[in-house]
Every structure is written in structure tokens, then in C-alpha cells.
Amino acid sequence: MEAVGGEEELGLGFPFWVAACRRFKPGDPFFAAGDIERELIAKHVALDLTEDERYQLQKMEGGGINTVLCPIVGCGAQLNCLEDFEDHYHARHTASCSVCSRVYPTSRLLSIHVSEAHDSFFQAKVARGFPMYECLVEGCGVKLKCYKSRQQHLVDKHKFPRSFEFYRKAHPSKHQRQKYQRRQAAYRWEGTKETHMDVDRNTLKQPRQKYRPKQAGPESEETNMEVEEKIDNLASAVSKLSTSDSTPSSISFGHRHARGFAFVPRSIRQNQKQQSDAKR
Amino acid sequence: MADEGVSPPSQRRDSIKSSVHNTAAQRRRQHAIAVGKERREALIRTKRLCRVAVVDDSEVLLEGDMLVDEEKAVLDSQTSQTVEDLKSALSYHGKGATQKKIEILRALRRLLSKSEVPPVEAALQAGAIPVLVQCLSFGSADEQLLEAAWCLTNIAAGEPEETRSLLPALPLLIAHLGEKSSVSVAEQCAWALGNVAGEGEELRNVLLSQGALLPLARLMLSNKASTTRTAAWALSNLIKGPDPKAATSLIRIDGVLDAIIRHLKKSDDELATEVAWVVVYLSALSETAVSLLVKSDVIHVIQLLAGRLAASESLQLLIPVLRSLGNLVAGDSYITDAVLIVGHDITDQVLSGLVKCLKSEHRVLKKEAAWVLSNIAAGSFEHKELIFSSEATPLLMHLLLSAPFDIRKEVAYVLGNLCVAPAKGAGQPSIILRHLVTLVNHGCLPGFINLVRSADIESAKLGLQFLELVLRGMPNGEGPKLVEREDGIDAMERFQFHENEEMRNMANGLVDKYFGEDYGVDE
Numbered sequence: 001m002e003a004v005g006g007e008e009e010l011g012l013g014f015p016f017w018v019a020a021c022r023r024f025k026p027g028d029p030f031f032a033a034g035d036i037e038r039e040l041i042a043k044h045v046a047l048d049l050t051e052d053e054r055y056q057l058q059k060m061e062g063g064g065i066n067t068v069l070c071p072i073v074g075c076g077a078q079l080n081c082l083e084d085f086e087d088h089y090h091a092r093h094t095a096s097c098s099v100c101s102r103v104y105p106t107s108r109l110l111s112i113h114v115s116e117a118h119d120s121f122f123q124a125k126v127a128r129g130f131p132m133y134e135c136l137v138e139g140c141g142v143k144l145k146c147y148k149s150r151q152q153h154l155v156d157k158h159k160f161p162r163s164f165e166f167y168r169k170a171h172p173s174k175h176q177r178q179k180y181q182r183r184q185a186a187y188r189w190e191g192t193k194e195t196h197m198d199v200d201r202n203t204l205k206q207p208r209q210k211y212r213p214k215q216a217g218p219e220s221e222e223t224n225m226e227v228e229e230k231i232d233n234l235a236s237a238v239s240k241l242s243t244s245d246s247t248p249s250s251i252s253f254g255h256r257h258a259r260g261f262a263f264v265p266r267s268i269r270q271n272q273k274q275q276s277d278a279k280r
Numbered sequence: 281m282a283d284e285g286v287s288p289p290s291q292r293r294d295s296i297k298s299s300v301h302n303t304a305a306q307r308r309r310q311h312a313i314a315v316g317k318e319r320r321e322a323l324i325r326t327k328r329l330c331r332v333a334v335v336d337d338s339e340v341l342l343e344g345d346m347l348v349d350e351e352k353a354v355l356d357s358q359t360s361q362t363v364e365d366l367k368s369a370l371s372y373h374g375k376g377a378t379q380k381k382i383e384i385l386r387a388l389r390r391l392l393s394k395s396e397v398p399p400v401e402a403a404l405q406a407g408a409i410p411v412l413v414q415c416l417s418f419g420s421a422d423e424q425l426l427e428a429a430w431c432l433t434n435i436a437a438g439e440p441e442e443t444r445s446l447l448p449a450l451p452l453l454i455a456h457l458g459e460k461s462s463v464s465v466a467e468q469c470a471w472a473l474g475n476v477a478g479e480g481e482e483l484r485n486v487l488l489s490q491g492a493l494l495p496l497a498r499l500m501l502s503n504k505a506s507t508t509r510t511a512a513w514a515l516s517n518l519i520k521g522p523d524p525k526a527a528t529s530l531i532r533i534d535g536v537l538d539a540i541i542r543h544l545k546k547s548d549d550e551l552a553t554e555v556a557w558v559v560v561y562l563s564a565l566s567e568t569a570v571s572l573l574v575k576s577d578v579i580h581v582i583q584l585l586a587g588r589l590a591a592s593e594s595l596q597l598l599i600p601v602l603r604s605l606g607n608l609v610a611g612d613s614y615i616t617d618a619v620l621i622v623g624h625d626i627t628d629q630v631l632s633g634l635v636k637c638l639k640s641e642h643r644v645l646k647k648e649a650a651w652v653l654s655n656i657a658a659g660s661f662e663h664k665e666l667i668f669s670s671e672a673t674p675l676l677m678h679l680l681l682s683a684p685f686d687i688r689k690e691v692a693y694v695l696g697n698l699c700v701a702p703a704k705g706a707g708q709p710s711i712i713l714r715h716l717v718t719l720v721n722h723g724c725l726p727g728f729i730n731l732v733r734s735a736d737i738e739s740a741k742l743g744l745q746f747l748e749l750v751l752r753g754m755p756n757g758e759g760p761k762l763v764e765r766e767d768g769i770d771a772m773e774r775f776q777f778h779e780n781e782e783m784r785n786m787a788n789g790l791v792d793k794y795f796g797e798d799y800g801v802d803e
Binding site for chain 1: 329557565596600603609642643657699737781782785
């Protein structure tokens with residue numbers, strides 16, 4: 001019942017829903033429950049089973065067929081049934097960030113996120129040229145100098161899709177989108193601004209950006225904070241890079257508990273506060 | 281138990297007592313667990329222990345209670361002894377030899393049919409098979425044949441190796457199916473052979489090569505209900521494949537199709553059940569069977585099946601009847617196209633039978649009925665309209681949101697099939713907007729998004745495919761908003777670290793296309 005056409009539209013060969021007849025062979029696991037029921041009834045025991053026995057039998061149903069293989073990359077856990085899988089997933093694959101509440105499926109990924117998003121020491125080392133961006137695939141061990149090259153590595157070496165994004169661009173609520181669009185209009189009205197980095201402009205064009213590295217202000221402003229600011233700009237801007245040239249991917253990661261929550265690295269938030277203080 | 285300590289000596293005694301007690305209790309518990317596990321496995325096996333005589337007027341009914349707690353060792357030694365006795369009896373050819381043999385056989389049979397887990401291993405180790413084979417020799421007294429076949433039946437009902445041990449006995453068992461045999465003997469042999477066939481493909485092939493099919497089929501034409509029933513059951517084990525040859529041969533045998541129709545029409549639930557299972561395997565396996573049915577009398581068969589579906593309340597009958605219908609619908613498009621014509625009585629009958637199953641409390645019925653509906657919903661536009669406007673739709677919606685996973689998956693297939701027009705060549709199949717909009721407005725979206733979250737790839741794929749329909753098809757570009765509102769984006773994002781590349785691409789593709797840069801810009 002698989003894909004017929006559709007290449008034109010989504011360009012990825014999306015297998016559209018096709019209504020097709022499905023046939024099963026007699027031994028198919030699909031029929032297992034019915035087969036077991038048949039045997040239980042024939043042996044006149046259906047009524048004699050305790051709740052527990054029934055549950056055990058349902059678990060035994062088809063034996064290995066009900067086994068769920070955890071699909072998270074690198075896990076390989078085998079669970080007996082879907083309930084067990086849900087338990088396993090919640091126990092082993094959800095870890096949340098204490099700073100921004102984002103959820104990640106492994107503690108390793110969580111710690112990578114914390115380093116890259118909330119650790120100013122990490123950013124400092126990046127700014128000084130150390131390869132800090134770890135490959136996301138456990139066991140690879142490669143470290144790259146910037147987010148973009150790590151993305152490239154994932155695509156090249158690990159066959160990740162180009163549209164993959166580790167960094168979440170949170171999907172703003174309608175209110176936030178409108179706010180941004182108003183700001184966007186006001187910003188444009190004030191005239192074009194030279195920014196320190198091209199990257200800034202690119203990020204500004206992305207409608208979901210909620211933080212701009214600079215408030216509106218005179219070009220020539222040079223403060224002590226600017227050095228830090230540059231580093232922070234680099235960090236935040238690079239973090240918003242996308243590898244796909246056309247439409248940026250908006251995939252973010254994990255169950256989002258902080259919906260509509262603006263993701264702003266703490267270091268940048270602090271800086272912003274200082275800047276707005278300075279402006280007064 | 282252990283903490284009664286009063287004075288040292290009695291305390292010591294108590295602790296010894298309790299430790300012994302504990303050991304014994306532990307042993308019993310372990311035995312219970314082992315029996316529990318064996319019992320569970322025995323329960324779901326396609327082999328059946330014979331505990332009651334097949335002879336109608338027998339006075340030898342179930343005597344006493346099941347020996348549940350009987351010490352295994354005692355049972356085993358009794359069994360070994362009985363086999364030894366039988367060996368001696370066989371070498372004695374004098375007066376009353378036959379009676380002696382029959383008595384011992386009866387004792388062995390009782391040992392093998394009373395307890396929870398019969399002492400099969402002990403019997404085999406004592407050399408039961410060769411003696412039992414001897415007892416089956418041509419010309420033996422009916423009662424001897426009966427008891428011997430009964431012993432073999434129960435030996436074959438256990439573990440695979442135990443079933444396999446019957447190999448030397450097979451030709452004789454098959455032979456005694458013959459039309460000159462006493463009906464009870466034939467029936468008991470059929471039972472034994474049914475257990476052998478239930479073991480696996482290898483043994484099935486042996487039986488088929490040895491010519492078991494024809495005599496069993498003839499037995500199914502018998503007038504005696506229990507014989508017909510046992511024969512049908514044995515046949516269902518014999519033809520279940522995966523090789524379709526046996527099923528194809530069976531349908532070709534003279535009188536078989538007529539007998540099937542006759543029994544589906546008139547017989548009591550128990551007999552109709554076993555015959556329906558034969559139809560299940562015929563319809564699932566054999567193209568020939570299906571096309572033979574189509575050419576001859578398929579409307580009649582479907583009417584009978586639909587009738588049983590509507591009239592019966594017996595789960596054991598409903599399961600194979602429903603499945604036969606399902607196999608027929610899935611097996612040949614002729615059924616949906618030319619038999620289940622919209623507007624004809626037969627179609628309404630089938631549909632109402634399926635709705636009845638959807639309403640049932642039984643999981644199997646709900647799931648397989650949804651499967652059948654999904655295949656009918658894969659038919660013509662008229663079929664989709666018929667199902668959509670029937671009682672089925674609200675039932676399906678409810679099941680989508682509340683039923684166990686395997687049912688929800690099948691329901692998803694139905695609902696999705698209802699929303700998509702019959703495919704015409706390559707390219708995007710067009711959406712039946714009225715159906716899609718109605719279903720979405722009635723709240724089906726959370727159900728599909730839930731499927732996207734499931735661990736089962738096929739279901740997740742279904743969910744994503746339905747989301748694509750919603751995103752593409754909902755008017756006024758409402759799709760993305762609706763999906764977002766139900767946390768659909770969340771669900772799709774779960775695939776970021778999924779190991780399956782197709783799923784990653786599907787999810788990413790949808791998010792890129794519908795929640796990309798331009799999302800929400802033109803508000």
C-alpha cells in the first residue's frame with residue numbers, strides 16, 4: 001500500500017496515503033490474538049483464567065512478535081509490549097534541562113545541550129578556536145569547531161538528513177509571531193543597519209527569531225561589553241545556523257514542555273538585560 | 281512462621297520445621313510456577329488433550345478429579361509400570377489376552393488424561409510408542425484400537441519432541457480413518473492426527489505425503505456431529521500451510537464444498553465453528569479455493585457467513601466467521617466489486633454484521649472487523665460513502681480515541697481509506713474532502729497524532745500519512761493550525777533521533793513544508 005508518486009509536491013518522495021486492500025497469511029501475527037482465543041475457548045478454560053493469567057497470555061501472544069525494539073538511535077532495548085516500551089522510553093529516554101526545561105532522550109544529549117546552550121565557558125573556548133561541538137552519535141568521538149561543521153559531519157558521516165537540526169527553533173505562538181512582525185517592520189523602517197556579522201542578517205530574516213543580538217542603537221557605540229557581546233553574538237548566531245539552504249528546517253527535538261517559551265541562552269539573556277540597563 | 285522462638289530447643293526445632301516447611305512450600309511454589317507456565321503454553325497450543333471418551337454411550341466418563349497435586353514422581357512410576365505391563369501383555373497370546381491388553385491400555389489412558397500435565401515423558405522413556413503401535417495392528421478389537429489411539433492422542437498433545445515421537449504410528453493411524461473402521465475409532469485417530477498436524481509444517485508434510493488428507497476429508501462428510509467436528513478441526517490443522525497445496529487439494533475433493541455449505545447453514549455452533557476454521561484457511565491460503573468459490577457459490581457462502589455473523593452470540597463461532605469474510609474480501613477484489621454491491625441486501629447484511637462486531641466487547645472481533653471494513657473502504661467511492669454514512673463511523677471514532685493499540689491501528693486504516701479516493705494511476709490520490717473535514721471536525725486528529733507517537737513504525741507512518749492529508753487537504757489552510765493545536769509538531773519532532781530514515785524524512789518533510797519559514801506570516 002505504499003507510495004505512488006508525490007515526488008513533485010514534497011520533493012522527498014513522501015509516501016502518500018493510498019487506500020489499498022491488505023491481505024494476511026494465516027500465520028501472520030495479526031491473527032495471533034484470535035488464534036489464541038480459539039484455543040482457550042476450545043479448552044474450556046476461558047472462564048477459568050484469572051486476570052493475571054489472561055494478562056500473561058496476552059503478553060505471550062505471538063511471543064516475539066510483540067517485542068518492541070526501541071527505535072531511538074543507539075538504544076537497542078527490547079521490550080515485551082507497548083506498555084513496557086512506554087515505560088522504558090520515559091525512564092531512559094527523557095531527560096530535561098534544568099535551565100530551559102527542554103527534554104532530551106538521553107542524558108548524553110542533554111549534557112551536550114547544556115554545554116552548548118548554557119555554558120559560557122563552552123562558548124569562550126569555542127571563540128578561542130577549540131573544537132567543542134561533539135558529534136551527536138555516541139561512540140563517534142569526533143569534535144568540530146562549530147555548529148555548522150558538526151551538522152555537516154552528521155550528514156556526511158552518519159547519513160543524517162540535511163534538514164536535521166539539533167538546535168530547536170521553538171515554534172512561536174501567534175502572539176509572538178505578531179510581536180516579531182511588528183518589530184521587524186519597525187526595524188526596517190529605521191533604515192538598514194550594518195551589523196557586525198552577516199550571520200546576524202540571516203538570522204534576522206528568519207521569522208521565528210525572538211532575540212536580536214543588538215537593540216536599536218547608535219552604530220558607533222563601543223562599550224566594554226561589546227567584546228563579550230561579540231562572543232555571545234557568535235554563539236547565538238551560530239547556534240541558529242541551518243544547513244539547508246532553502247527552507248530552514250524547523251525541527252527541534254524532544255517533547256517540548258516549554259511551549260511557546262522563548263529559548264534564549266542564559267548568557268545572552270543576562271547580556272541583554274545589561275544592555276537595556278546601559279541604555280537607560 | 282519462623283519467629284515463634286520461646287525456648288532455645290523448641291526454637292531450634294521450630295526453625296528446622298519452618299525451614300523444611302519453607303523448602304516444601306518453595307518447591308510447591310516453583311512447581312506451581314512451572315505448571316503455570318506449561319499450562320499457559322499448553323493452553324495456547326493448537327493441540328488438544330482428550331479427556332473424555334469420544335464414544336457416545338460410554339460409561340467411561342471422567343472419573344474422579346483431575347490429579348492436580350499428585351506428585352509427579354508417583355505418576356511417572358505408575359506410568360512406567362503400566363507400559364511394562366503392556367509389554368508383557370502383548371507377548372501373551374492365550375485366553376483373555378485381548379481383554380488384558382484393553383484393561384492395561386485403559387489404565388495407561390487414564391494416567392495420560394487425568395492430570396494437569398500428563399506423564400508423557402515417563403511413558404515415552406518406558407517405550408510406550410512401539411507397544412502402542414503394536415496395539416494398532418489391523419484386526420485388533422475396536423476397544424483396543426480406541427484406547428491405543430487415545431493414548432497416542434495425549435502423547436501427541438505435548439512438547440514438539442513428544443508429538444514427533446508418534447512418527448512410527450502415523451501410517452496406522454491414517455489407515456484406521458478408513459470407511460470400514462468403527463466411527464469412534466476413526467474419530468479418535470483423527471484427533472491424534474490433528475495433534476500431530478498441529479505441531480508444525482514438517483509433520484504436516486509427512487502426513488500429507490502419507491495420504492492423510494483424503495480420509496480426513498471423507499470423515500468430515502460423516503453424519504455423526506462429533507466425528508465431523510474432530511475431522512474438521514484436524515483438517516484445519518493439516519491445511520494451515522504455509523504451503524497452499526493442501527488447501528487447494530482439499531477444496532477440489534468431491535463433496536467438500538457442499539459439506540462446508542451444509543454445515544455453515546444448519547449445524548450447531550460447535551460444529552459450524554470448526555468448519556468455519558477450515559474456510560478460514562481455505563480462503564487465506566488458496567487462490568484456487570477462492571476462485572473456485574467465486575466461480576461456483578461465493579454469494580451463497582458470503583450470505584451464510586453474514587447470517588452467522590448477525591445471528592450468533594458465540595465468540596468461538598464469530599471469530600472464524602468474521603475472519604473468513606475478511607479473507608474472502610481481501611483475497612479477491614471480485615468480492616467487493618461484484619458481490620458486495622452497494623444497495624444490495626447482502627452488502628447491508630455484511631455491514632451490519634461488521635458493525636455488530638465493532639460494538640462487541642471482544643478485542644479480536646473489534647480488531648478484525650475494522651480490518652475487513654478497511655478493505656471494503658479501499659473499494660469504490662460508493663463503498664466509502666456507504667460506510668461513512670453508516671453506524672460504523674461514530675463507533676470507529678470512539679475506538680480510535682479509546683481502544684487498545686492494535687484496534688486503533690486498524691481503525692486508522694478504515695478512516696484514512698474513507699478519506700482518500702480510489703487511486704487512479706500514479707500521482708497524489710485525491711482527498712474526499714467531505715469525509716476528511718467531517719472526521720477532523722469530530723476530533724479524529726488526536727487519535728492519529730497518538731499513532732505518530734507509537735513505537736510501531738507502521739502505525740507511526742499511518743499517522744504521518746493522515747497528517748499529510750490534513751495538512752494538504754483541510755480548506756482555508758486550516759490544516760497546519762489544527763495539527764499544531766493538537767501537539768502534532770511535537771509528535772513529528774520525535775523522529776529526529778529515530779533510526780529509521782524513511783520516518784525521519786517523512787516527518788521532516790512535513791514540518792519543513794507546512795511549518796517552515798512562511799508559517800503564520802500572513803496572519
